[in-house]
Amino acid sequence: MVERVVDAAALDFIDVTTSSHGHTDHQDPETLRALLCVNPEMPLVIPAASLHQCSERVGVPESRLTSIDEGTTIEIGPFAITAVASAHESIEYNEKGACMFLGYVLRFGAWTLYHAGDTVDYPGLAERLRAFGVDLALLPINGRGKGVPGNLDATEAAQLARRMGARMAIPCHYDMFKFNTVDPLEFSRACALCSQPCVILAVGERYLSPIRLPARRRIRRDPRDGWR
Helix, strand or coil: CCCCCCCHHHCCCCCCEECCCCCCCCCCHHHHHHHHHHCCCCCEEEEHHHHHHHHHHHCCCHHHCEEECCCCEEEECCEEEEEEECECCCCCECCCCCECCEEEEEEECCEEEEECCCCECCCCHHHHHHCCCCCEEEEECECCCCCCCCCCEHHHHHHHHHHHCCCEEEEECCCCCCCCCCCCHHHHHHHHHCCCCECCCCCCCCCCCCCCCCHHHCCCEECCCEEC
16 A cells, blocks of 8 residues: 555664564565565564474575564563464464564663554453563554454444553554555544554654653663563
């Protein structure tokens, strides 16, 4: 629905890239190849369930990829990345018991971000995320019943953000494919109804957070005992 706003080959400053699952709109080979080319040391974090698929798709050995599974936390530079199961539209596992769809909680400096990948709500998700103290939640809003695996709809995403205690929510997964989109103003209205702060970004727009975290919420990395 929109043109590409930036050439991935121009992004030569990337510290780490994550992919939530093996669907090509979340694990696009052209984008990933370009990023790896200009960031040769960049870790690419992917679900263990799609390790072989991603290796073949991107054209790199499996040893070049960093795999993760639900409930696992890995540290890369200043980032602590925790994988949380996503339900797209249900929580699924491969034959080795690895979760097929993941969301990621990223902690760095004073901040905690949650990128849901593709998911619907499921029992215990909001409570699990609330424990992290999420500052910014990135949530799909395109809903279900469109002939492809579904996601949260706008109202569900707003309510999930509120229930997890996210200080700010940004909607995603719309305005890409005409058969699988939604008006983001629905999300804005749903957030207003449940008093959830949100912001809707134009394609390619940068988000500069107005949030200032109090000292009690700061996360610092102590080499002696990890994150606290």
